[in-house]
Amino acid sequence: MYLKQTLIFIFSSGTIIRNYSSRSSRGGRSVFQIDKRYPVGNSGEVPTVILKKDVTVEFNCSSYDPWLSCIWKAPFTTTPCPMFISGSSSQSEDCADWKSTSNYQIRYEFKNNLHVCSLHGKIGIDSNHPDEGKWNCRMESQPSEASIYQDDQQFFEVKLLKPATVFVDIHRGQKMEEDENIHKSAEAEIYDTEDVEITCTAENGIPEPNIQWFLNTRQIDFKANEFKNKFLIVDEDGPKEKSPGRFYHMQKMKYTASLRDNGKFIQCQAQQVDDENHVNQAFSDSSKFQLYIKAVPLPAPPVVTAAMIGSIVGVIIILILAFLLLAFAWHTRRWCFA
Numbered sequence: 001m002y003l004k005q006t007l008i009f010i011f012s013s014g015t016i017i018r019n020y021s022s023r024s025s026r027g028g029r030s031v032f033q034i035d036k037r038y039p040v041g042n043s044g045e046v047p048t049v050i051l052k053k054d055v056t057v058e059f060n061c062s063s064y065d066p067w068l069s070c071i072w073k074a075p076f077t078t079t080p081c082p083m084f085i086s087g088s089s090s091q092s093e094d095c096a097d098w099k100s101t102s103n104y105q106i107r108y109e110f111k112n113n114l115h116v117c118s119l120h121g122k123i124g125i126d127s128n129h130p131d132e133g134k135w136n137c138r139m140e141s142q143p144s145e146a147s148i149y150q151d152d153q154q155f156f157e158v159k160l161l162k163p164a165t166v167f168v169d170i171h172r173g174q175k176m177e178e179d180e181n182i183h184k185s186a187e188a189e190i191y192d193t194e195d196v197e198i199t200c201t202a203e204n205g206i207p208e209p210n211i212q213w214f215l216n217t218r219q220i221d222f223k224a225n226e227f228k229n230k231f232l233i234v235d236e237d238g239p240k241e242k243s244p245g246r247f248y249h250m251q252k253m254k255y256t257a258s259l260r261d262n263g264k265f266i267q268c269q270a271q272q273v274d275d276e277n278h279v280n281q282a283f284s285d286s287s288k289f290q291l292y293i294k295a296v297p298l299p300a301p302p303v304v305t306a307a308m309i310g311s312i313v314g315v316i317i318i319l320i321l322a323f324l325l326l327a328f329a330w331h332t333r334r335w336c337f338a
Contacts, residue, residue, distance in 0.1 A: 029065060032141035032150035036114060037061040039156045039275075046134070050207050052161040052278040053124035060118035061137040061154060062111075068149065069140045070117035072106065074098070075133030075158075076126075081106060083117065085142075124160045132160050161278075164205025164247070164270040167286040171197040189292040190257045197234065199252045200268035200287065208239040208247035209270030209282060216264050230256050262293040 033043070038060050041047035051057060061070070071082040081095040083106045098104050104121035117139065123131050138153035172190065190196055202209035213220040213231070220227050235252035242248035249270065267288040272280045 032065055032067075032139075032152060033063065034061045034137070034139055034152045034154050035063050037137065037154050037156075041154070041156065043154070046155045046157055048157045048159060049275045050159045050161055051123050051276060052274045052280055055123060055274075055276070055278050056120070057123045057276070058118050058120050059135065059137070059156070060116055061139060062114040062116040063139060063141075063152075064114060066115055066142045067117070067139045068142050070106065070108075071138045071140075072119050073136040073138075074104075074131070075135065076129035076131060080138075083108065123158070131158055133158065159206060161272060161274050161280055162204070162206040163280055163282040164202040164209035164249075164272065166200065166202045166209075166268060166270050166282050166284055168201075168268050168289065169199045170289070171199070189294065191294050191296050192257055192259045193296065194257045196255050196257065197252055198255055198266065198268075199235075199250065201248075201250050202268075202270035202282065203242065203248045204246045205270060205272055205282065206245060206247060207272055207274065208241070209249045209272050210239055211249050211251045212269050212271055212281075213251075213253060214265075214267045214269065215261070230258055230261075257291070257293050259293050259295065261291050263291065265290050 038058070039047045039049040059072075067085065069082050069084045071080045073080045077098065079095070079098075081098045081104070085108070104119060107118050107120060109116050109118070117137065119137075134155055134157050136153060136155050138151060140149055140151040143149055172194070200211050200213070202211055215227075220231050222228060222231055222233060232254045233251055234254050236250065238247075238249040240248055251268075255266070265288055267283060269287065270282040272282060274280070
């Protein structure tokens with residue numbers, strides 16, 4: 001049996017009413033249930049999805065059986081937002097809190113033999129309406145021939161991507177007074193061919209940060225001929241969860257200075273990828289510094305003292321007298337003097 005039914009979409013801009021036809025039976029299944037959903041999870045599980053702020057999302061739940069209502073609940077309000085499908089009448093909540101943030105929309109579609117109820121909008125754009133926390137999708141079946149309604153609901157949790165805090169420390173083999181100001185001035189003054197160790201730390205990020213190094217705007221490939229003779233990873237820790245919900249990554253790099261790099265910038269960034277493959281690059285003024293490469297100074301000339309000069313003059317005078325004495329002996333053929 002086919003029933004004429006009304007489909008209501010609740011948008012932030014108002015209500016749209018559309019007619020469609022569907023069967024009222026549940027195809028012989030005795031239990032109505034949510035068959036598929038996103039975020040994905042088994043029935044009864046509460047999966048967690050990590051999302052970057054200000055990206056468009058689509059959450060959904062669907063059933064192979066037609067449903068009468070689909071109701072969404074979100075952390076930013078206690079008021080649920082429903083969509084109803086009814087053969088004779090339709091009604092809906094005001095959804096005022098939903099309309100005031102993120103332009104969330106509830107949609108219906110029949111796809112791959114599934115009756116899909118989806119929620120669309122931008123996540124994390126309004127601090128007054130926090131999207132982090134537990135979400136809920138509840139679906140109620142069309143009535144059976146005995147006018148019995150069944151329902152099913154599933155939960156999931158949303159966490160927003162938290163950019164890692166990124167900073168670098170510079171360690172030189174030869175301690176100099178300028179070392180104390182390298183971090184503050186974002187400059188590194190070093191000599192050609194000098195080895196410098198640079199430690200990059202990315203911490204307190206969700207999800208895990210992965211450190212990347214850049215020379216100016218070019219990412220450093222440690223295996224490429226262009227970089228492998230100057231840049232070398234000498235120590236690494238992570239990426240790992242250092243404390244509950246806080247991830248960490250550390251890399252120590254050895255850089256052999258080259259005059260050709262004078263004036264260039266070395267920067268450390270932390271790449272984070274959310275569960276929908278949106279990429280975030282975390283960095284700061286404390287993770288970037290400029291190179292000032294100087295030529296290796298020539299050895300200082302030896303210091304000549306007055307005593308050294310006197311000794312040299314004395315030796316010269318003795319050598320001159322000895323020469324004159326030998327010359328006189330040669331001239332007179334007298335080699336003995338009495």
